[in-house]
Amino acid sequence: MxxxxxxxxxxxxxxxxxxxxxxxxxxxxxxxxxxxxxxxxxxxxxxxxxxxxxxxxxxxxxxxxxxxxxxxxxxxxxxxxxxLALNKQDINGVYIGKDGYLIERHEDSEIDMEMLQKSMDYLVQFIERYTKRLGADHVKVMLVPTASEVLLEKLPPFAEGFDQNGMIDSIYGRLPEGTAIDVRDVLKEHAEEYIYYKTDHHWTTLGAFYAYQAYAEAMGFEVPALEDVTFEEVSDEFLGTVFSKLNLELSKDSMHTITLPNTPTDIKMTVDMAETFDSLYNDEYLSQKDKYSYYLDGNHALAEISSNSDGKGTLLIIKDSYSHCFAPMTLGEYEKVYLVDFRYFNMPLSQFIAQYRVTDILVLYNAVTFATDTHTGAFLR
Amino acid sequence: MVFSSIMFLFRYLPVVLLLYFIAPKKLRNTILFIASLIFYAWGEPVYVVIMLFSTLVDFTHGLAVYKFKQKGEMGKAKLMVVSSMITNLALLGFFKYADFIIGNLNLIPGVEIPLLNLALPIGISFYTFQTMSYTVDIYRGDALPQKNIISFGAYVALFPQLIAGPIVQYNTVAEQLEGRKETLDDFATGVMRFMTGLGKKVLLANNIGLLWDMISARGIGEVPVLMAWLGITAYAFQIYFDFSGYSDMAIGLGRMMGFHFLENFDYPYISRSITEFWRRWHMSLGSWFRSYVYIPLGGNRKGFKMQIRNIAIVWLLTGIWHGASWNFLLWGAYFGIFLILEKLLWLDFLKKHRIFSHVYTLFLVWIGWAIFAFDDMGRVVQYLKAMFGLSGAGFVNGETLYLLLSYAVMLIVLILAATPYPGQWVRKLFNRMENNSLGRTGSTVLQLAFVAVVFIISTAYLVDATYNPFLYFRF
Structure with a gap:
């Protein structure tokens, strides 16, 4: 029974x-x-x-x-x-960090070392070539480590991964004198601050600001102090790409815009030579999942920004999306700023530089994108 | 199709069970046969023909063997057994071993035979072994021939054990094929068994498999000693929980439909000798080789020399059964040698030394897994080097500690689950509870809650199935 x-x-x-x-x-x-x-x-x-x-x-x-x-x-x-209950230190390639930080884990196996070697050669040749044409003061490279290399305090114990530092060191060691901008120490100094998103793989506007200070100093621009700039929060419910890998809400991010003392007010941004905005930001994205595309309307082959700036010359930023919150800070120093993304850009770069009378070049990538980028052949085209 | 999939759990299984149980008893084998063919064809839409061919061959051979036997023409009966074995072994040889043989012949200078590059039909090593057992059983008088081809087809194709065993010998289910009774108690027992197996496969094996994949994919110079041992431990647990989980699911599904299959695993990692290990690991394969190879060869009855020869034959065959490459042959030989050595020299010593015998057995089995895990002998050697500190990567590094920390909870769960103790504790607890009716309800509720949680979390892992390998495609 x-x-x-x-x-x-x-x-x-x-x-x-x-x-x-x-x-x-x-x-x-x-x-x-x-x-x-x-x-x-x-x-x-x-x-x-x-x-x-x-x-x-x-x-x-x-x-x-x-x-x-x-x-x-x-x-x-x-x-x-x-x-999480099993105390796994990373899930789907994401470290469960302290204070709600989700930090991407990058393993050596993700990196095609042969491709990276080629990318390094292309970059170095490109910088050498344009240092001669434009002058060492006008050509800069900034490789930004991602959160796993900076927010060491937030990582689980013994976490290590792809050696971004080593890669940056070996690239910087080969670049012509004065062209490398090293932001690693700057970022580490501010590691306790909100310089990387908790749920996204990008740095925050604040993180980009500290890097801009280093850039301005290297370029001989006026270096803005933190007290002199204004941050404005545009969203406090950002759940980024790292969140999506986990799909579990442990924290939320806020997004900011930044205004420097010399930031121009009248701005025109044209993307892919097709669509024109009178702002650097596209509000539509703030109500969507992909909120980071708010900055510069997301990824485009080419963005052209002109403004009523007092600046002189034309800056070309060869970049990944880390530049999207960085570029706005450069506007006060240039008449025009172009952003080129090799993933989508088809025109020969040398032709572009000549045709648009580029005076200054900044190569700005996060270290992991650079290490995994398969489009770097475009540097020499 | 595999059991651990959304497709099986929420399409195939409910439909088949529904049809099976609403059908009158007479039709149940037919339904089982057709359902099993669909189960097989779902993954192998063309190769299902080979299985049907093998079924037909042995069905007719079985009848013939019986007829000749009754007429007293033992020579002809024997011929029929041989003919059946040749057909089955030819199938197996052609699909499984042809390329291995060709590949090795091609190593001889001047020989260049093109490879066949055939995909191995899933489960062929299991069903050819089953059908061979049938004709032999009839010849020996251990079973009567099955007159009904549908019932025989149902036996061969029986979906619960079709693709990953256990290998069911005909004489153990002959009666159940016609006269089995499905009962509520059997169904419930089967459900519990199936759910346990599902959890073992999806939650335990797949999870620790990730660790093994991560470590085995690394360059050999980046694997310090401790990481190599962590990796092979992960593999040992993956293959045990995967395989025994699969057997649990097979036994459970069979039980739900009134079949009583023999057990296939009995906590192999608590063994205290290699001899004992092989009595607890993949028992249906061991007993198949015992019944149909070792004993017919004379077993231990023809003197010591012959016994050693017989053991050697059985273990080379056991090795190569697991896959057509040198590492499997070596793996079989390796265990064969230790079985002989134990018999000759130190089995008694092991019996007297409790702790040493455990360490000894696990050590040898773990080394065995390193041989088993790579079908490229070069990588076997490299991995063994890493395990013994010859890879130049040191003893331990940060990454090792990181992985150890990340999988610590999982490893503790795996170690416990690989021993009979948790099961014993729980049973003891329930026995005590079941002294009164409240306790009985409580024990039922706890057991149900446990399987419900296992099932629900397994479903979650299957919905997000980024990692769900099938390990027996080489068998």
Missing amino acids: EERKYSKSVIVLFLLLVFGFTAVTFVWPERSFSENENRVLASAPEFTWKKLFEGKFMSEYETYITDQFFLRDEWIQLKTMTE
């Missing part, structure tokens, strides 16, 4: 879990896009006999039901919580 009761309750549980969940999967509404994972979810595969015999139909169908499984985001969250 007791056996019976036990068996029956096991079977009821089984029916609930297996048959119950199955029933829910059939009535649950489908989604075409996952904001959290930032990808299109699979939809029902089309049946053909060919796909059946190749086994393709089956694998597509499995992807489809897994992608469309009810409460998908919540299941993924449950997995992440389990990993």
Whole structure:
């Protein structure tokens, strides 16, 4: 009798879990896009006999039901919580740092060392060439370490990864005198401050500001003091790319714009020679998931910024998205600022530099993007 | 199809169970047969034909063997057994070993035979072994031939144990094929067993597998001694919980439908000798080789020399059964040698020294896994070098400590789960609780809560399935 009761309750549980969940999967509404994972979810595969015999139909169908499984985001969250409970120090390549910091873990295996070697050669040749043409005072390189190399106090014990410092050292050692801007010590000095986002792989506007101070000093510009600049918070609910890898909200970020004493007021920004804004910022993104694209309207092949600045000359920033909160600070010193992103940029760079009468060049990347970039051949085109 | 997938849990299983249990008893084997073919074809839509061929061959051979035997024509009966074995071994040889043999022949100067590059049909090593056991069992009089091809097909293709075992010998399920009874108690026991297996595979094996993949992918100069041992420990746990989890799921599913399969694993890592280890690890394979190779060769009955020869044959075959490459052969030979040495020299010594025997066994098994894990002998050697400090990467580094810290909780769980103790403690606790009716309810609730949590978290891991390998594609 007791056996019976036990068996029956096991079977009821089984029916609930297996048959119950199955029933829910059939009535649950489908989604075409996952904001959290930032990808299109699979939809029902089309049946053909060919796909059946190749086994393709089956694998597509499995992807489809897994992608469309009810409460998908919540299941993924449950997995992440389990990993946290198991005291895993990193989940999906993200360190669970102190004070709510989620910090990307970069491993040597992610880096194609041969490609990196080539990238280094391209960069060095490019800088050598333009140092001769424009002068060493006008050509600078700034490689910014990511949070895992700066916020050491926030990392779990013994965490180490791809040696960004070593890479920066070896590049800086080969660059012509005076062209390298080393912001590592500056950032480390301020490691206790809010210089990297907790949920995103970018530095904050404050972090970029400290780097700008170093840049201004190297360029011989007036170096703004922290007291002289104004930060304005534009969002306090930013959940960035690192959050998306985890899909578990441990903290939120706030985003700021910065105004220097010499920041011009009348600004025109044209992206990809097509769309023109009268601001550096696109408010539309603040209500979306991808809030970082608020700065300079996100990634474009080319952005052209002109303003009523008192500055002289034309600055070309060859960059990744770390520059998006940095570039606004340079406007007071230049008539025009161009930003070029090799991932999307097709025009030969030498032609661009000549045609747009570039007087100053800044190469600005975070160390990991540079190490993994496969488009660096563009430096020499 | 694999059990640990959304597809199996929330499409295949509910549909098959529903059809199976609403069908009248007479039709259940038919449903099982068709369902099993779909299960197989889902992953191998073309190779299912090979399995059907093997089924047909042994069905007819079985009948023939029986007929000749009844007529007293033992020579012809024997011929039929041989014919069945040749067919099955030819299939296995062609699909599994041809490229290995060709590859090695090509090492001879002047020989250049093109490789076949055939994908290995999943489960072929399991079902060919099963069908061979059938004709032999009939020949020996251990079983009567199955008259119904559907029932026989259901036996061969039986989806619970089709692709990763256990290897079910025909004589152990012959009666159940026709006369099994599905009961509530069996179904419930099966459910609990299946859920446990699912958790072992998805939560334990897959998780620690990540650690092994991370370490084994590193360049050998970057693996200090401690990391190498951590890595191989991760692999040892991955393969044990994966394989035994799969067997648990198979046994559980079988039980739900009234089958009683034999056990396949019995806490192998608590063994105190290699001899004991192989009585606890993949038991269905061991007993298959004992019944159909070792004993027919004469076992230990023909003198000591012959026994050593027989052990050597069995262990080379056991090794190569696991995959067509030299490392598996070496792995089998390695264990064969230690089994012989134990028999000859130190089994008694091990029995007397408790702690030493545990360390000795785990040490040898762990070295064995390093041989097993890479089908490239060069990498086997490199990894062994790293384990013994010959890789030049020192004893320990920051990364090792980081990984150790990151997986510390997991490793403790794995160590406990690899021993019978947690199960014993829980059973003791429940027995004490079940003295009164409140306690009985409590114990039921706890057990149900446990499997529900395991199932739900497993589902979460399967929904976000970035890592869910199938380890037996080489078997």
